[in-house]
Amino acid sequence: MIQVEGLTKIFNDKKRGEVVAVNNLKFNCRKGQVFGLLGPNGAGKTTTLRILATMILPTKGKIMINGLDVVKNAAKVRRQIGFLSSETGLYDRFTPRETIRFFGRINGMEDKIIEKRMAKIFQGLDMEDFQDVRVNKLSTGMKQKLSIARSIIHDPPVLILDEPTVGLDIITAKTVTEYVKSFRDQGKCIIYSTHIMREAEKLCDVIAIIHQGNLIAQGTLKELRKNSLSDDLEEIFFELIDQGENLE
Template identity: 55%
Template sequence: MILVQDLTKEFTDLKRGPVAAVKNVSFEVKPGEIFGLLGPNGAGKTTCLRILSTVLKPTSGQALVAGYDVARFPESVRANIGFMSCNTGIYDRMTAREMVEYYGRLYGIEEERLQVRIDEIFDTLQMNEIRDILGSKMSTGMKQKVSIARTIVHDPPVLIFDEPTSGLDVLVARAVLEAVANLRDAGKCIIFSTHIMREVEKLCDRVAIIHKGEILDTGTVQELIDEYNRPDIEEVFFELIREHKEKLSLT
């Protein structure tokens, strides 16, 4: 469903000169799988997800999403994905329900089907209490839920979440993670970025550890723990980052 090969993105930063935000990244995500991108600030997670969602063009390499090349067929890719960026972009003057309806109409969902679909989503994400609240009066958690609802309204096979729990309290974060797990169980292909080890342990079927634009290793949490002989994924993460920093300072 998602196939990424040697993906590279360079930015030209006025102050820093050329910045390789993503370097020769390769991975694959299957339907019914949650793939995690685990990395510290500035690792390249958002850049990678923005390329997959066709917001950015890669400098080189290839990414196929739902069978379409992101650079050549961006419209077909967009029809097959739901992308939730960290910036929720909620409109102040629309209610929760109106916002999700608005997105559903943008995707051209026929009105009767749209209403049924929205009822379904508001039930599963437990959003019925907030349906008539205006964007300007929503808490961060409420906005996050609306953002998920509109990401999935057109029922796409591929879902891309960029740190979906950032800024949420434990209760809402838990509800969000449950929603993501349910989408996986419904057969969706999911990629999600985080810097929270617990989320990876609880949710991800496989994870890639990313640092300074490079994927350092990929596997299930258990495979990585065994490979590096560490007690948990956090220790694996620190070990890999330490090794990588050492390697970069030598070159």
């Protein structure tokens, strides 16, 4: 489970001074749940996920993942999570198989377990045809699948996925979203950032909309529709963003 209370992140910019990237966020994500984090570019989504993944420290607030404080117990938290982001690096000279072996060992896994789990993941993500091709020869979709495989090789109970289908063709994106559904069915706790409204409608159990660092709405799709003039998530999204800007 993920519990976020009062999460704030302030950056110091030479030109603009203090910049509040994330402001007093509060939300929870349970086991067996996909929690969608939606917002325009620069809203604070990636900053939030990087804090959850122990990549950067919060300025204020408390974040607990499976009972562990992400600041005080960062190393233990990393064992509990799988983090996917556009900034996730891959080694060009490695093949997918070599990549997964490498990261499995980093996570303290035995070789036999790595091989067994790798075979299952490669089959599930349709990676078997390119498992021995060097990363620098892979397409964008193949690399994204590999990044997902890398983030789940150690079978973490918590997944933090930042735009997992960005840049993918419709078939590859469908494979990825179906795999995320299977993670939910396994009882994993999933934070899912996306700007694709149709994807969020189909996949997310709870949706939070963030704008200029502030959480401006949160609820199930049914709850968001109840408080809106529209049933369409994209229309609801723009309605809420406009309301947020009018309050400034």
